[in-house]
Amino acid sequence: MAFMTLRGLALLALLFHAGASWADPLLQQGEHIFRSRCVVCHGVNADGRSDLARIMRPPPANLRASKLDDDARAAIVRKGGEAVGRSSNMPVWESELSQDEIRAVVAYVGTLKAHAP
Numbered sequence: 001m002a003f004m005t006l007r008g009l010a011l012l013a014l015l016f017h018a019g020a021s022w023a024d025p026l027l028q029q030g031e032h033i034f035r036s037r038c039v040v041c042h043g044v045n046a047d048g049r050s051d052l053a054r055i056m057r058p059p060p061a062n063l064r065a066s067k068l069d070d071d072a073r074a075a076i077v078r079k080g081g082e083a084v085g086r087s088s089n090m091p092v093w094e095s096e097l098s099q100d101e102i103r104a105v106v107a108y109v110g111t112l113k114a115h116a117p
C-alpha cells in the first residue's frame with residue numbers, strides 16, 4: 001500500500017518534471033512547433049545553446065531565462081526581433097504560423113520558464 005503510494009508520487013513527480021505538456025493539447029501543439037521551428041537556434045533545451053548560437057551575434061536568447069511576459073514574447077515571435085527593437089536574427093513568424101500556433105508556442109515557452117533549472 002505504502003509502496004503503491006510512493007510509486008504514484010514518483011510517477012506524478014516525473015510527469016510534473018516533464019512539464020505540463022502531456023496534459024494540455026495547446027502545450028503539446030506548442031512543443032511540437034517549438035521542436036520543428038525553434039530548436040535550430042534556441043537549442044533542444046531552449047537555453048540558447050545550439051550550433052548556430054556559436055556563430056550568431058547576438059546569439060539566440062536563453063528562453064528559460066526570459067524575463068518577457070507572454071504578450072511581449074508573442075510580439076517578438078509574431079513580428080520578429082527587428083520590429084521590437086531587437087536583432088533581426090530572430091525571424092518574423094506571423095507569415096509562417098497562424099495566430100493559434102503562435103499562441104501555442106508562446107504558451108509552451110512560458111512553461112519552460114516556470115520549470116527553469
Ligand code: HEC
Binds near residue numbers: 042058091
Ligand atoms: C534563426 C534563428 C532563430 C530562430 C529559428 C528562432 N529564434 Fe527566437 N531569437 C533568435 C535570436 C537571435 C534572439 C535574440 C534577439 C536579440 O537579443 O536581439 C531571439 C529571441 C527570441 C525571444 C525573446 C526572448 C527574450 O526573453 O528576450 C523569444 C521569445 C523567441 N526568440 C522565441 C522564438 C520562438 C518561439 C521560435 C520558434 C517559432 C524562435 N524564437 C525561433 C533567433 C531565432
